[in-house]
Amino acid sequence: MSDIIRRDPRAEWIIRNRLHPLHDQYVSQEEGGEIRGPSGIIRKFPHKVGFIGPNGVKRIDRLKGNAASATGKRSSATQEVQLPLHQISSPEFYVVVVPDLVGGRLTSHDKDILGLAHKLISEHGGQGAVAALCFGEVKEEHFDLAGVDRLIHLNDPAFDGYAPEARVQALAYVDTQLTVKHWLFPDSVHGGADLGSRLAAKLGERPATQAWQVTAEQVVCRGASSSLDISRAMPRIAMLLEECGDAIDETRHEASSIEFADIPLLEGHIVDKGLMDVDPNAIPLAEAEFILSAGNGIHNWDQFHQAAATLGATEGASRVAVDDGFMPRIRQVGATGTWVTARVYIAVGISGAIQHMQGIGQVDKVVAINTDAGCDMVKRAALSVIGDSEEILSELMALVNAHRNQASSESEENSHAA
Amino acid sequence: MVIDWLPSVLIVALLALGVIGALRRVNLWRAGQPEKVNLIAGLLAMPNRYLKDLHHVVERDKYMSRTHVATGGGFVLSMVLVLVVHVFNVQERIVAWALLGALALMLIGAFFVFKRRLNPPERLSKGPWMRLPKSLITFAVTFIVLTLPAAGILPEGTGGVVLIVVLSIGIVIGLGELLFGMGWGGPMKHAFAGALHLAFHRRPERFGGGRSTGLKPANLEGAVIGVAKPSDFKWNQLLGFDACVQCGKCQAMCPAFAAGQPLNPKKLIQDMVVGLAGGTDANYAGSPYPGKEIGNAKGSPTEVITAGLVSQETLWSCTTCRACVEECPMMIEHVDAIVDMRRFLTMEKGETPNKGSEVLENIIATDNPGGYAPGSRTNWAADQNLAVMKEKKEADVLFWVSDGAFDMRSQRILRAFVKLMKHANVDVAILGDEERDSGDVARRLGDDATFQSLAKRNLATLGQYKFKKIVTTDPHAYHCLRNEYADFDANGALEGVEVLHHTTFLNQLVQSGALKLDAFKGGKVTYHDPCYLGRYNGEYEAPRELLRSLGIEIAEMERSGFRSRCCGGGGGAPITDIPGERRIADMRMEDVTETGAELVAVGCQQCTAMLEGVVEPRPEVKDISEILVGQLVEEVH
Amino acid sequence: MPHKIISLISVGRHPQSGRARRSDQDGRAVELGLKLSGSQLEVVHAGDSEEPVLRQYAGMGLAEITILEQDQSMDAVASLSTYLASRDADIVLTGVRSESGESSGMVPYILAEALGWPLVARVADIVEIKDGTAEVLLALPRGQRRAATVKLPFIATIDSAAQEARQSAYGPGLRANMVAQSGANELDELRANWSEAPAKPRPKRLKMVKAKTAADRFKAATAKPAGGSGKVMKNESTEEKAQAIFDLLIEEKVIR
Structure with a gap:
């Protein structure tokens, strides 16, 4: 309703x-x-x-x-529901979760692990609290709803950016200060697996990695490139796969902070030089998140390249466009080219041969720009616009440019206001 | 007279020089690797091979065949008689007349050679070859004049010293080309090398109407696998290169050359000659590799070929379609040479270009080029209710599915064929997940180790079951099973088994009445001969008969049958993907369009994929089994 | 002075067929090692010297491979750390995670801890080695990169974003020298107590509907799943069409 x-x-x-x-x-x-x-x-x-x-x-x-x-x-107006508050006044032990915090916010992976942490505590029995240990800038506003009883936020500049050595020292220090029953990390490429492995090596523990079925006693881990299930006793440190538990959604938590002052840090050997500016076209096609792909229906190639640059999209191409020499072979998408995993794939003037469709099988959202409403690409697409690609692309570029200008002027205003 | 002896001495001297040159040449060939050849039997068979097999190929061009018979025949005959008359001084008039006759024949031939050379087609090499008709005419005229006195037409001593000197110059020019040049690498080398090449050919099965198309197994134990340097070729392969007459028929037929890819079979063979003799290609006077200049290639018998003589792209441009081999009047084996050199690049250097290495890695790890799970090979047949050999153990027909099982387009062909077999109540079974890639792609890409491993494992699987026939829809697998597996079939898994392409098998079914078909009512139809079915296996008729049985009158393309143009899909060419100016498939589709056909019938999944890859609008592409399925007479129960 | 670089290799597992193969990331570690030190590269494997997969690595142009001979049930870390400690290397390269066995990815971390070396994870490339520090590029998801410097000696785990391993050639692989020496035989006791089974397919999490009302539950049970054919815009103006695409891009956050 x-x-x-x-x-x-x-x-x-x-x-x-x-x-x-x-x-x-x-x-x-x-x-x-x-x-x-x-x-x-x-x-x-x-x-x-x-x-x-x-x-x-x-x-x-x-x-x-x-x-x-x-x-x-x-109408049935939505009720602002106040969820019941889960309180732990004096925890006997902690389960510490070190979330990835991609972009400063909890990912669904992080939330699943927080949920799992509560499950572990209830299985152990007793007064346990879930602590989330966060480094650097945090934008997340709903730690309470995600199941965080205690929030350890280490905001020292030493932890900013890529600082695995400092971070693992901090974790080891926290380990000496709190009674930590389990350290839980997301087994992810965002740094969780790395940090977890470092802590495990430092503490001399044998962690459970790629764990996906977890109870207080036993854990089932994937091994041998996900072809093996290894069952073993649940260790102190575990790195968990996605969907290993259910996120908290029926309770509120305190999210009260625990402060640690003056964590002793040793000088590291690794110096972060910051993120690189990566040209979208330098990103391997298979990894690219956003692809603008050209087919036989493109006539204005200069405009196409310009459009890809404006949108910040990685360029792809159909077999025909490659065969005709307009695009290099490494740009070919399809069964005989590259199998892509993009989230958004804009197919401009590609009617969709079966090999091409196989290659974009894993794409989330396909947008088709084509003159033929009956082609296979339109059937596959989440959004199809029928018409001249040149006009539509130029209009789209205008919109994006306007959006960018507006965004930059806004941020300027904000900085003035601040 | 004082210098009467001059002509005879010149003849003997040039003959001797020619023989010395020839021995030197033989030595160059002997730098190659040993290969067992029955020398005596070969030499004995040579005249017959020349007169029948070689002439059969030359006969395709009537003008040239007659010219060559006149010139070549005339020359051989007159050369023998010249020795009789002018060296051994036999004074019989009749012999002199015979010599005159032979010389006249040769002169006529030489005249036509001359005429052809006035405005030569692009495929012919120029350079020394342009001088050849003049040398031939000089030779014939000189000896006619020289023989006139012996024949009694002119009195002895006519013309005096001046004439003798003039004639001697003629002898030096004529015999210099024909005898000295033969031994020392002039155009006439082809006669001497060609004759020996025919005698010691590496594939004697090709003579007398036979067919030998399977690649020879690579020796995997040697210090070098494949051919790195010219001296790594077998000695009779080197000999074969020397037989080339640079007629350019291969070049005219080569799909890669036509597409502007950097391959010209004629130039390749000439580069091999440069390699075996040492030197540069500066004297080569034919068409270059498209996009490459002449004069930069140099090599020697002990230098790596790809390090300066031939570029790697040239070797990878070949689609192994065998059009050059089929067309070559000297029966040179271009494809063998190319694959030998590819073997070195792949198995020694690991430099298979583009997707090649990925495909080979997939084949090694999953037994199919796409890298699909081996356990999903039979997924296409989930709804087909096909018997699997593992359970059935015995069947009349083993259906070799090939890697088309993983490709959605090819699966349509497979299903159509299964439906036809069901209709004809064929007792059929498949190997299911036990089947592996036939190894075709691996072998053409030069990875003979992987091919041999696949062949042996496939044969071990086949050996477990009983069947009378293997039928496959894939001509490439058909070729491997039929022609190439025998080298590894130690246990006789394929002994007494008939290997058939599905069009042959279906044709048998139709002719025996097991399949009832309606007349085809569509538009104009043409048929594309797959290389691995036609040229490799000689099956041109069954697919055509099948189409005719549907009442189809085939609108033949200009290049069809043994001259069919490749689709561009063979030899791993789509994988190595060497850029050219055009795509081979597009050119083939133009051939189709020229006939005005609305439908092109094909007997190969690879051809289907390549031709369907041509941008629409274009004629429809269908495998023959797909066409047949549409015309099945459904029995009413 | 050329730097001493050691690549550690393991037996991989093809994701589709499950067959032993040259492991993808280890292959890249060898490739990077070849780039940095050419024929000086030392390649080490802890395991069986008869393993045919080693020939696939050797086919990349390695003259020899050092094998610390040990049984599969033995702990590779013990052999490797003893060996590495004796070799005085500058950089040790490994894959992030092995494709067979436990594949915990812990080996490089334990080695780094044992040797007291820094470790950089998920390296895409080592750009330059100068004055005892190396400039490395780290691979981040979706093709992003981070630059960092690290002091020698160090251990680097090589990400799948690094330069792909070159083709393995059959001939050189066949002829390469396998130098075996006995490794430490420390039984992996902890692992002996684990039970291993072929992986069970993980259930995909369904969209959880905690419906508050019967109507919501009914809707959740019967509603057509998202997807199906998408929206087709045909007769709208060009501006509207472009706007629709733009909105989708904003919604998907690919334009920021």
Whole structure:
């Protein structure tokens, strides 16, 4: 049902007008009272019966109006539900989760692990708390809803950027300060696996890696490039795969912070020189996130390259475009070229030979720009626009440029305001 | 007279020089690797091979065949008689007349050679070859004049010293070309090397109407695998290169050359000659490799070929379509040489270009070029209810599915063929997941180690079961099974087994009445001969008969049958993907379009894929089994 | 002075066929080693010297491979750390994670800890080695890169984004020298207590619907799954079409 609150002007008018023949009926309906049907039988208006309880479940009020009246408008307005607060006043032990915090926010992988941490605590029994240990800049606002009982935020500049040596020292220090039953890391390419391995090596523990079935006693890990399930006792340190547990969604948590001052750090051997500016076209096609791909329907190649540059997309091509010499062979997408994994794939003037479709099988969203509405690419696409690609691309570039200009001027304003 | 003796001395001297040159040449060939050849039997068979097999090829060009018979025949005859008359001084008039006759024949021939050379087609080499007709005419005229007195037409001593001197110059020019040049690498080398090449040919099965197309196994134990240097070729391969007459028929037929890829079979063979003799290609006077200049190639018998003589792209441009071999009047084996050199690049240097290394790695790790899970090989047949040999153990027909099992387009062909077999109640089974890639691609890409391993493992699997026939829809697998597996079949897994292409098999079914088909009602149809079915296996007729049985009158392309143009899909060419100016498949589709056909029938999944890769609008492409399935008469129950 | 570089190799496993093969990342580690030190590269394997896969590595042009002979159930770390400690290397290259066995990816970390060397993970390339420090490029997801410098000697794990391993040639592989020496025989005791089984397919998490009302539950059960044929814009103006694409790009956050 739509959440938009809609007025019913006629009903409002009838309720205001006491002389209206239907006045009584509407008023009683508004109050949840009885309604007489055309034949005089009392009818219940089912949508008006009951209300949404504090945990979001609908309740039918048998006290007829003694409770708070249901919302009067023809809508089911969403209730701002206050979830119950889960409190641990003095934890006996901790399960520490070191989330990836990609872009400063918890990923769904992180949230799954936080959920799993709570499951582990309940299996162990006793007063355990889930602590999230975060480094550097944090933008996440809902640690409480993700199941974080304690938040350890280490904001020393030494931990910024790529600082695995400093970070692992901090983890080892925290290990000496708290009773940590488990260290949980996401087994991910975002740094979780690296940090977990470093801590394990430092503490001399044999961690569970690529774990996906976890209980307090036993853990099942993937091995031998995901062809083997290794069952073993749950160690102190575990690196967990995605979807290893269920994220917290029915409770709130304190997310109260634990401060650690003056963590002793030794000088590291690795110096971060920052992120590189990577030309989208230097990204291997198979890895690229956003691909603008050209086919036989492209006539203005200069414009195509310009469009790819403007959009910041990696260039791809159909076999025909490559054969005709407009694009190098390494740009070919398809069964005989590269199998791509992009999230967004814009196919310009590609009708979609079967080999090409095989190559984009893993793409999330396909956008087709084509003159032929009946081609296979249009059938595959989430969004298809039928028309001249040259016009559409130039229009699209204009939009993106406008967006960029606006964004940059806004950020300037913000910086002025600050 | 004082200098009467001069002509005879000149003749003997030039003959001796020619023989010395020839011995030197023989020595160059002997730098090659040993290969067992029955020398006596070869020499004995040589005249017959020349007159029948070679002439059969030359006969395709009537003008040239007659010219050559006149010139060559006339020359051989007159040369013998010249020795009789002018060296051994036999004074019989009849012999002199015979010599005159032979010389006249040769003169006529030489005249036509001259005429051809006035405005030579592009494929012919120029340079020394342009001088050849003049030398031939000089020789004939000189000896006619020289013989006139012996024949009694002119009195002895006519013309005096001046004439003798003039004639001596003629002898030096004529015999210098024909005898001295023969031994020392002039154009006439072809006669001497060619004759020996025919005698000691590496594939004697080709003579007398036979066919020998399977590649020879590489020796995997040697210090070098494949051919790195000219001296790594077998000695009779080197001899074969020397037989080349630079007629350029190979060049005219080569699809890669036509597509502007850097390959010209004629130039390649000439570069091999440069390699075996040492030197540069500066004297080469024919068409270059497209996009490459002449004069930069140099080599010697002990230098690595790809280090300056021939570029790697040249070797990888070949589609192994065998059009050059089929066309070569000297029966030179270009494809063998190319694959030998590829073997070195792949197995010694690890330099298979583009997707080659990936494909080979896939074949090694998964037994199929696409790198698909071996256990998913039979997924296409999930709904086909096909018997699997592992359970059935015995069947009339073993259906070799080939790697088309992994490709969605090829699966349509497979399903069509299965439907036809079901219809004809054929007792058929497949190997299922036990089947492996036939090794065709690996072998053409030069990885004979992988091919041999696949062949041996496939044969071991085949040896477990009983069947009378193997039928496959893939001409490449067909070729391997039929012609190349025998070298590794120690246990006789394929002994007494008939290997058939599906068009041959279907044709048998149709002719025997097991398959009932409606007449085809579509538009004009043409047929594309797959190289590995036609030239490699000689099957031109069955697919055509099948189409005719549907009432189709085939609109033949200009290049069809043994002259069919490759689709560009063979020899791993789409994998190594050497850039050219055009695509071979596009040219083939133009051939199709010229016939006005709306449908092109094909008997190969690779050809289907290549031709369908041509941008629309274009005629429809269908495998013959797909066409047949559409015309099946469904019996009403 | 050329730097001493050692690449560690293991027996890989093809993801589709499960057959032993040259491991992808280890192959890249050898490739990077060849780039940095050419024929000076030392390649080390802990395991069986008869293993045919080693020939695939050797086919990359290695004259010899050093093998620390040991049984499969033995701990490779013990052999390797003893060996590396004796070799005085500048850089040790490994894959991030082996393709067979436990594939925990811990070997380089334990070696680094044992040798007291720094470790850089997921290296895409080593750009330059100068004055005892190396400039490395680290691979981040989606083709992004981070530059860093690290002091020699160090261990680097090589990411799949590094230069692909060159083709393995059959002939040189066949002729390469396998130099075997006995490795440490320390039984991996912890692992002996584990049970191993072929991987069970993981259930894909369904879209969890914690429906509050019957109507929501009904909708969740019956609603057509997302996807199917997409939106087709045919007669709209060019501006509208472009806007629709632009909106999608913004929504997918590929344009920021």
